[in-house]
């Protein structure tokens with residue numbers, strides 16, 4: 093960890109003095125005023141603002157410096173460290189009734205939290221599909237925390253930031269100006285809400301008497317688990333999601349989908365929704381989006397795309413042809429926090445038919461009355477397009493990320509992760525003791541060591557990799573076999589990280 097000396101070195105004295113002392117004087121004057129006012133009214137010390145703004149300011153800069161040191165030195169540390177039991181037990185502390193110094197809480201953070209993160213900042217993190225975060229986004233998140241804006245509604249600039257991102261998202265994905273959308277926690281929530289809009293639109297169309305117990309939906313059997321869960325949460329039930337087989341590339345079989353729809357109609361069911369996947373969670377396969385759009389149009393079904401990580405491949409000119417037809421979908425779920433590198437969390441739902449979207453969620457309440465002017469103007473509000481009433485300012489870290497790096501650069505990052513996946517694929521193919529288990533469509537490589545009892549061998553290899561701190565892939569099942577799964581998402585990942593993964597898998601495999 094860094095000490096006071098390195099910190100002083102990092103900030104030139106003149107700058108820090110100007111920063112701390114210059115604005116500190118203003119802070120002092122204000123807190124003096126505040127104290128006088130409190131004395132007069134007799135309401136002493138009930139607020140949470142600091143008595144000494146200068147001291148807090150110095151402490152805040154220290155906290156920022158520590159994080160900068162951490163980010164700058166990521167490569168020098170392990171991807172992940174197991175939590176020592178003493179650290180785990182430190183979270184079993186009694187209720188904090190009495191106050192602590194901010195600096196003491198920060199020391200606790202430095203000791204017990206910072207070194208034991210998830211690892212997804214690290215260049216050699218390749219597990220699941222985790223974004224790497226970014227500096228501009230982090231600073232945007234800090235500013236958002238300071239503003240403490242509530243983006244449920246009302247008339248203020250933060251709402252306009254989210255609206256601007258909605259306009260950008262429409263443009264990125266070729267949606268019309270009437271399309272609506274909003275930030276959500278992630279694609280699990282966005283897929284769920286997309287499904288709710290699809291159901292609402294279907295039931296409105298078929299009249300208020302329509303029961304939804306016969307509604308059925310379709311997705312490939314490689315669909316993310318949040319979609320069957322969304323079916324259950326919506327009350328439609330998991331069984332009402334027909335799981336259609338995939339081809340060798342992991343893409344939904346359109347012929348089987350088409351005949352399943354016909355069979356369901358003949359049996360009295362009411363097909364209402366097709367969920368396509370742009371980037372399956374296991375192997376990164378992209379369904380034939382254009383073919384699905386055509387089929388959905390012909391069958392008059394709602395077409396939703398789960399583009400959790402894959403949709404942002406549209407930012408890469410070389411990859412975007414894979415997503416042809418995305419502009420024809422009725423709704424799209426995707427995450428800025430995966431391939432978009434925005435700090436967690438920043439999911440997004442985009443809906444072509446803005447009226448259907450609003451009709452699904454808008455619920456008038458006296459305390460949410462809209463006005464033509466004043467703070468209660470600027471309707472419709474984001475809370476009219478979702479379940480959440482209070483909403484944080486996820487838009488700001490996204491705004492900082494998109495504006496600071498620009499879409500072209502973010503597209504390059506996405507391209508590069510796919511190039512690294514191809515490098516990994518080539519290395520796996522070149523090693524006789526390794527075996528590729530799935531085609532590489534985007535940035536995910538599934539492979540394994542061929543040693544004896546391969547399922548337990550490869551599970552042990554992955555656990556050893558994690559504990560060594562050298563690389564952090566995850567595992568999945570491909571065709572009943574346990575696979576080492578490397579999803580390269582992080583903008584920091586480089587060729588040497590991919591090479592180190594292969595070298596270490598080979599070393600661990602031969603040692604076993």
Ligand SMILES: *Cc1c(COP(=O)(O)O)cnc(C)c1O
Pocket residue numbers: 221277278279280281316318369371372373398399400401427439
């Ligand atoms: C990650 C992922 C999800 C879930 O998104 P969250 O943001 O984690 O809620 C859904 N579908 C796919 C294909 C994913 O990769």
